Amino acid sequence: MGNVLFNAFSFLQKKLKAQDIPCVNAVLDLKDGQRVKDILDGLGITPQDIEGVFVNGKIAPLDTPLHDGDRIAALPPGTPGPYRLLLGLVSSPDKKSDKKKDPIKIEIRLFASLAPYANHGDMDSDGCLSFKAPATIRDAIQRLGVPEQEIKLVFLNGVGASLDSSLKDRDRVGIFPPIGGG
Amino acid sequence: MSKILRINTREKTYSFETPAEDIAGLGGRALTSRMILNEVPATSHPLSKNNKLVFAPGLLSGSPAANSGRLSVGGKSPLTGGIKESNSGGLVSQKLARLGIKALVLEDKPEDDGFSMVVIKQDSVEFLDADEYVGVCNGDMITKLWDRFGKRVATASIGVAGEQRLTSASIQFADPKGHPGRAAGRGGLGAVMGSKKIKAIVVDDKGTDRVPLHDPEAFKAANKKWVELLTSHPVSGQGLPAYGTAVLVNVINEAGALPTKNFRNGRFENAQDISGETMAANIEKRSGVATEGCHPGCVIKCSQVYNDKDNNYLTSGFEYETIWAFGAHCLIKELDDIAMLDRLCDDFGLDTIETGVTMGIAMEGGIIPWGDGKAAIELLKKVGTGDPMGKIIGNGAAFTGQALGVDRVPVVKRQALPAYDPRAVKAVGVTYATTPMGADHTAGYGVCQNILGVGGSIDPLKKDNNVEISKNLQIATAAIDAAGLCLFVAFPVLDNPEGLQMIVDMINARYGFSLVVDDVTTLGISILKDELEFNRRAGFTPKDDRLPDMFKEPFAPHNTTWDFTDEELAEAVKF
Numbered sequence: 001m002g003n004v005l006f007n008a009f010s011f012l013q014k015k016l017k018a019q020d021i022p023c024v025n026a027v028l029d030l031k032d033g034q035r036v037k038d039i040l041d042g043l044g045i046t047p048q049d050i051e052g053v054f055v056n057g058k059i060a061p062l063d064t065p066l067h068d069g070d071r072i073a074a075l076p077p078g079t080p081g082p083y084r085l086l087l088g089l090v091s092s093p094d095k096k097s098d099k100k101k102d103p104i105k106i107e108i109r110l111f112a113s114l115a116p117y118a119n120h121g122d123m124d125s126d127g128c129l130s131f132k133a134p135a136t137i138r139d140a141i142q143r144l145g146v147p148e149q150e151i152k153l154v155f156l157n158g159v160g161a162s163l164d165s166s167l168k169d170r171d172r173v174g175i176f177p178p179i180g181g182g
Numbered sequence: 183m184s185k186i187l188r189i190n191t192r193e194k195t196y197s198f199e200t201p202a203e204d205i206a207g208l209g210g211r212a213l214t215s216r217m218i219l220n221e222v223p224a225t226s227h228p229l230s231k232n233n234k235l236v237f238a239p240g241l242l243s244g245s246p247a248a249n250s251g252r253l254s255v256g257g258k259s260p261l262t263g264g265i266k267e268s269n270s271g272g273l274v275s276q277k278l279a280r281l282g283i284k285a286l287v288l289e290d291k292p293e294d295d296g297f298s299m300v301v302i303k304q305d306s307v308e309f310l311d312a313d314e315y316v317g318v319c320n321g322d323m324i325t326k327l328w329d330r331f332g333k334r335v336a337t338a339s340i341g342v343a344g345e346q347r348l349t350s351a352s353i354q355f356a357d358p359k360g361h362p363g364r365a366a367g368r369g370g371l372g373a374v375m376g377s378k379k380i381k382a383i384v385v386d387d388k389g390t391d392r393v394p395l396h397d398p399e400a401f402k403a404a405n406k407k408w409v410e411l412l413t414s415h416p417v418s419g420q421g422l423p424a425y426g427t428a429v430l431v432n433v434i435n436e437a438g439a440l441p442t443k444n445f446r447n448g449r450f451e452n453a454q455d456i457s458g459e460t461m462a463a464n465i466e467k468r469s470g471v472a473t474e475g476c477h478p479g480c481v482i483k484c485s486q487v488y489n490d491k492d493n494n495y496l497t498s499g500f501e502y503e504t505i506w507a508f509g510a511h512c513l514i515k516e517l518d519d520i521a522m523l524d525r526l527c528d529d530f531g532l533d534t535i536e537t538g539v540t541m542g543i544a545m546e547g548g549i550i551p552w553g554d555g556k557a558a559i560e561l562l563k564k565v566g567t568g569d570p571m572g573k574i575i576g577n578g579a580a581f582t583g584q585a586l587g588v589d590r591v592p593v594v595k596r597q598a599l600p601a602y603d604p605r606a607v608k609a610v611g612v613t614y615a616t617t618p619m620g621a622d623h624t625a626g627y628g629v630c631q632n633i634l635g636v637g638g639s640i641d642p643l644k645k646d647n648n649v650e651i652s653k654n655l656q657i658a659t660a661a662i663d664a665a666g667l668c669l670f671v672a673f674p675v676l677d678n679p680e681g682l683q684m685i686v687d688m689i690n691a692r693y694g695f696s697l698v699v700d701d702v703t704t705l706g707i708s709i710l711k712d713e714l715e716f717n718r719r720a721g722f723t724p725k726d727d728r729l730p731d732m733f734k735e736p737f738a739p740h741n742t743t744w745d746f747t748d749e750e751l752a753e754a755v756k757f
Contacts, residue, residue, distance in 0.1 A: 007432065007436065007454075009429070009432045009433060009436070009457075009459065010421060010424070010425055010429050010432075010458070010459065011420070011421075011424065013459050014459070024454055025454065051416070054436045054437060056739070057436060057437050057438035057448075057739055057740060058437070058643075058740075071436075073432075073436040075433060075436075076416075077416035077417075077420070077421070078416040078417050078420045078421025078422075078424070078429070079417065079421055079429060079430070079433055080417045080418075080421055080422050080427060080429065080430065080484075080670060080673055
């Protein structure tokens with residue numbers, strides 16, 4: 001239990017202010033065991049909105065556990081400065097960054113008239129596809145040869161998404177054609 | 183073939199010269215540093231007839247390459263006593279390039295006190311009397327010069343600070359809208375121009391053709407990719423256009439690296455009040471301009487026009503460094519006061535970083551209260567009156583610290599530190615210490631792509647790898663400065679393995695060279711070697727590559743100290 005101090009910067013500040021979400025030196029409740037990701041989810045901030053998060057003044061991963069009195073700040077993409085490198089927002093492209101190079105595996109379900117595309121050789125027996133990060137849902141449907149114009153609905157982990165949504169390991173994607181009837 | 187235009191300021195004569203072979207392939211900072219090394223005795227007094235002022239477009243300036251219109255100005259610095267390259271936007275670079283002028287060199291100095299101006303056109307180079315303009319501020323200078331010589335001629339001018347040869351004096355350039363917001367700021371090159379009694383330079387490229395391209399098709403193809411690269415990256419394509427560099431206020435504050443109250447700690451409680459977000463909101467409310475470029479062909483457009491609360495023009499080019507220097511460093515939280523201080527610096531022709539840090543030293547020394555924006559404005563105005571206090575302030579942080587008996591003076595090679603504390607961002611601290619330029623943040627900026635052979639994670643609070651990073655950044659930055667490119671191209675290039683190749687392709691297509699990406703590293707290293715050699719001849723030793731002892735104090739919130747040894751720092755300048 002306790003509080004954290006929360007700030008959002010740049011475009012994210014503007015976006016949250018427009019939704020009346022406190023984001024300037026905001027004191028937020030912290031429940032036991034909450035991580036950075038949980039606070040952000042609670043504010044409606046998605047991973048796509050974020051390039052980096054500061055925890056107590058250092059860039060930290062989204063699953064960092066929080067404690068009473070911590071200070072967090074969310075940064076959208078677009079921060080200039082060599083500080084991007086020096087503060088750990090991006091890593092040198094030569095260096096083997098774990099985030100970027102590890103393969104990710106996603107579960108993808110294709111419904112109704114799109115079901116036959118799931119017979120693609122790259123799909124494993126669990127209905128999963130493996131990628132090198134970073135990847136979007138569009139990468140997945142292109143890999144399976146699904147024509148975009150046949151797609152009407154896209155779900156990511158049960159929530160409506162778009163073909164541009166980026167994927168992370170163990171995501172669940174659902175693809176529907178236009179469905180009507182009756 | 184491009185020529186060197188030499189101006190003798192004593193005789194009021196000029197000559198065009200074919201470049202010698204060893205400089206024929208150089209541009210921008212590569213050219214200014216090589217010429218200063220070759221032609222200025224390193225022990226000269228910077229205000230004497232033996233110093234030279236070199237204005238050089240970059241290798242790509244004048245071409246259609248996006249963001250290629252930057253100008254390098256070089257000389258021996260009256261502030262540091264070492265070599266200096268100051269880089270600016272504006273209109274001069276592209277117009278010199280279109281006139282086929284590879285470098286413009288001011289030499290010698292007059293014996294009498296009369297001021298002149300130099301007007302360069304396609305068919306003439308003229309010296310005109312400029313005594314009527316003495317005391318005129320840079321903003322009014324541009325208006326008068328545009329009235330007299332035509333709208334949108336390129337102008338370079340000094341204000342009262344340069345006329346008095348003060349060591350914080352800048353050279354200011356008209357931006358495309360005619361505001362005086364672009365500056366060759368650091369190191370007092372405005373004082374060099376003042377010592378040669380040149381009040382202004384006008385460059386008019388009317389009647390010139392486009393700059394010739396060796397392979398127009400190849401150039402067009404590379405530039406197309408280049409523009410796509412710059413506009414699609416979130417930093418250069420969205421962040422900088424929307425918020426300018428001021429977006430860094432909140433970020434660096436969050437990182438605990440925003441030097442507050444003369445580098446005492448890394449967080450300013452009023453950071454939000456002086457942030458880029460607040461600046462952007464004020465611009466919108468007051469009908470300013472949130473997004474504009476500093477030179478034609480810029481696609482990043484990180485600059486802005488900031489109006490006062492009556493919606494009248496207050497200042498342009500309102501940068502993170504300026505906002506920090508007059509803001510968190512001085513504890514001033516009123517953004518409008520800071521904007522007025524920026525405006526006064528543009529008009530008087532003063533480096534905003536040096537002057538802002540100096541203002542904090544004045545507070546440290548008890549001249550004005552901490553956090554008092556109105557008092558800072560009144561103090562700064564004294565530079566404009568010739569008041570002895572104005573002469574102290576206008577001579578920078580080290581000079582003012584000494585005059586007031588202050589023991590916390592954040593300078594390296596007598597140049598004031600910029601807006602990142604070295605204890606919280608250690609690679610930048612290495613740059614401050616080791617760059618030939620003095621405490622300079624832009625010198626170690628930029629492209630790490632294919633050059634940064636650093637493995638492991640980069641912790642800004644630890645020493646590991648930070649010397650290597652600084653060194654590689656210094657090399658890459660020097661190369662970008664030689665091309666005439668805006669430093670902010672480094673963000674997309676940093677994130678894209680093909681970026682450097684695009685730059686190389688454009689240079690090759692412009693000149694018919696056969697450069698490869700590795701040549702960029704070689705060029706960067708050769709520039710640094712020239713600069714280090716000049717400084718060595720001028721008398722600099724490794725002792726000058728140190729930060730002041732005040733940085734050995736722990737720095738909250740991370741409570742780190744500056745703990746590099748001389749030997750560790752020396753690795754950054756070993757080639």
